[in-house]
Amino acid sequence: MICRNIIRSKILARIQVRCYSDVGSSKKTPLYNLHEKYGGKLVDFAGFLLPVQYSDMTVSASHLFTRNSGSIFDVSHMLQTSVSGKDCIPWFESICPVDLQGMSDGSSSLTVFLNQKGGIIDDLIVTRVSEKQLYIVSNAGRLDVDKSHMIETSEMYRKKNKDISIDFFDVTQRGLIAVQGPKAVQNIQRLTDTPLENLYFMTSRLGSVAGVDCRITRCGYTGEDGVEISIPAEKTERVTEALLLSDDIKLAGLGARDSLRLEAGLCLYGNDIDEGVTPVEANLTWLIAKRRRGEANFPGAEIILRQIKEGVTKRRVGVRMETGAPARKGALLKSLNGEVIGNVTSGCPSPSLGGNVAMGYILEQFKKVSTEINVNIRNKDSPCKVAKMPFVPSKYYVKK
Amino acid sequence: MTLQRCLYQVSKQLISQRFILQSSVRQVLCKISYKYSSNTEKKFSDRHEWVLVDKENIGTVGISKYAQESLGDVVFAQLPDPGMQLNAGDECGALESVKAASEIYSPVSGTVTEKNKEVEKKPGLINSSYYDKGWLFKLKLSKPEQLNNLMNEKQYEEFLQTDVEKDHT
Numbered sequence: 317m318i319c320r321n322i323i324r325s326k327i328l329a330r331i332q333v334r335c336y337s338d339v340g341s342s343k344k345t346p347l348y349n350l351h352e353k354y355g356g357k358l359v360d361f362a363g364f365l366l367p368v369q370y371s372d373m374t375v376s377a378s379h380l381f382t383r384n385s386g387s388i389f390d391v392s393h394m395l396q397t398s399v400s401g402k403d404c405i406p407w408f409e410s411i412c413p414v415d416l417q418g419m420s421d422g423s424s425s426l427t428v429f430l431n432q433k434g435g436i437i438d439d440l441i442v443t444r445v446s447e448k449q450l451y452i453v454s455n456a457g458r459l460d461v462d463k464s465h466m467i468e469t470s471e472m473y474r475k476k477n478k479d480i481s482i483d484f485f486d487v488t489q490r491g492l493i494a495v496q497g498p499k500a501v502q503n504i505q506r507l508t509d510t511p512l513e514n515l516y517f518m519t520s521r522l523g524s525v526a527g528v529d530c531r532i533t534r535c536g537y538t539g540e541d542g543v544e545i546s547i548p549a550e551k552t553e554r555v556t557e558a559l560l561l562s563d564d565i566k567l568a569g570l571g572a573r574d575s576l577r578l579e580a581g582l583c584l585y586g587n588d589i590d591e592g593v594t595p596v597e598a599n600l601t602w603l604i605a606k607r608r609r610g611e612a613n614f615p616g617a618e619i620i621l622r623q624i625k626e627g628v629t630k631r632r633v634g635v636r637m638e639t640g641a642p643a644r645k646g647a648l649l650k651s652l653n654g655e656v657i658g659n660v661t662s663g664c665p666s667p668s669l670g671g672n673v674a675m676g677y678i679l680e681q682f683k684k685v686s687t688e689i690n691v692n693i694r695n696k697d698s699p700c701k702v703a704k705m706p707f708v709p710s711k712y713y714v715k716k
Numbered sequence: 717m718t719l720q721r722c723l724y725q726v727s728k729q730l731i732s733q734r735f736i737l738q739s740s741v742r743q744v745l746c747k748i749s750y751k752y753s754s755n756t757e758k759k760f761s762d763r764h765e766w767v768l769v770d771k772e773n774i775g776t777v778g779i780s781k782y783a784q785e786s787l788g789d790v791v792f793a794q795l796p797d798p799g800m801q802l803n804a805g806d807e808c809g810a811l812e813s814v815k816a817a818s819e820i821y822s823p824v825s826g827t828v829t830e831k832n833k834e835v836e837k838k839p840g841l842i843n844s845s846y847y848d849k850g851w852l853f854k855l856k857l858s859k860p861e862q863l864n865n866l867m868n869e870k871q872y873e874e875f876l877q878t879d880v881e882k883d884h885t
Contacts, residue, residue: 368815369788369815374788374789374814375788375789375813375814375815376788376789376791376814377789379814571788571814571815575814640792641792641794641810641812641817642791642792642812642817644816644817664814664815665791665792665812665813665814667814694794694810
């Protein structure tokens with residue numbers, strides 16, 4: 317019943333483009349006018365007006381266009397934060413299990429804010445700009461939580477006369493676009509003198525794009541090669557329009573972003589990870605850096621290190637259905653004997669593969685790839701299999 | 717007394733006759749209206765289903781142009797099986813697109829006589845031929861008068877306008 321209600325609210329919120337949260341109070345990103353111009357179907361997403369799709373393409377077509385050519389996603393809603401001060405690295409390592417000390421300047425990493433129980437407060441990308449400066453991109457849905465978490469924890473550091481200062485960029489100050497797909501980087505290269513052939517996956521640098529000073533980070537949320545470009549708000553539209561002059565690049569919305577990230581096996585905060593799960597349960601154990609395991613001084617270290625050593629009872633896995641109805645959030649996973657062994661946290665039809673893809677949590681003894689299980693959709697059990705993620709091979713530009 | 721009773725009897729007869737007459741006239745009018753108006757045009761529900769009823773009282777149900785556009789590419793259709801008895805408003809299946817899931821509600825009461833197996837095989841028909849080959853199921857109407865509660869195409873267009881406006885304010 318809960319599942320049904322979720323599905324229904326999804327329909328209302330997403331299909332009929334109804335926004336029960338007050339659209340009038342939703343914030344506009346620097347690309348709001350551009351979305352209107354290109355026929356974006358705008359909805360409220362985490363308090364921001366963002367396009368689900370654009371009038372020129374269906375979600376599936378836009379998804380496939382991203383995989384075959386290139387798409388621009390407005391991700392200005394995400395929280396961009398700049399941290400400076402000579403103690404910024406020790407402070408940041410006190411709230412995340414990342415090894416910033418061991419990273420070189422200009423490199424980035426996925427990491428998580430952890431609570432004292434090892435639960436995930438948010439996932440984020442941190443860039444070590446220098447020994448004294450960090451650049452962070454975290455989720456819009458966790459904007460307030462992230463802000464107060466960073467303020468409170470840094471406050472404690474400052475009381476010990478440590479040097480840290482935090483600048484949150486408001487959506488009126490900075491825009492952020494993700495340009496993703498096999499033809500994304502070659503099209504950006506035409507607009508910048510910065511050589512992109514040595515900007516590898518998870519590295520970041522400042523550069524001018526279409527005559528505008530930006531930060532370019534080789535990362536994304538689609539599994540494709542691509543970058544995210546942080547741009548002064550008033551010039552975000554100019555850079556985006558310059559990229560759109562190419563036939564290789566089109567705008568894509570939240571719909572395609574969701575199905576692309578699912579095929580890439582990437583988590584959506586609030587669906588696939590939250591404060592109730594640890595990185596070990598979320599199959600993100602690799603986020604606990606080797607050095608940090610030795611030091612055991614990140615929040616929830618005791619629990620997380622014990623889980624790494626002794627194992628957990630449930631684990632995030634991929635679920636693949638060749639045919640049938642897609643499993644959505646909340647659908648129950650069952651063993652062939654009919655017992656409930658887990659639940660789906662997100663799922664959708666897969667435009668690239670056909671059939672459906674999903675991810676969810678399953679009891680440890682069922683986590684092995686190819687294990688045959690059932691998923692219950694509208695009171696019907698349908699066969700599916702535990703699957704390796706990413707479902708679609710990643711095309712990251714990694715140094716060989 | 718006798719006269720009184722006689723008058724009473726007569727008046728009772730008259731009244732009941734009038735009722736019979738009225739109801740039969742109503743029935744005939746209803747039938748005529750189905751034959752000559754309702755069954756030649758699609759009727760729409762506020763949940764964006766359409767139904768088209770033929771002379772044998774069999775209704776064909778599908779989803780509107782607006783609904784399929786909002787849903788996007790339909791990739792899976794779960795349709796009600798023949799024999800299933802439905803009340804108007806009952807949930808009887810689901811359509812899935814990349815974007816989301818959407819339940820199918822029967823716009824009228826009746827017994828399912830057929831489902832569109834072509835649509836089960838090729839759900840894309842719902843997008844490419846929403847008023848024709850993309851129909852979902854057929855049912856024998858048990859309460860044809862329910863058609864009067866539905867909108868004709870013009871009313872539905874107006875409903876969409878106000879509904880969409882409502883959503884954006």
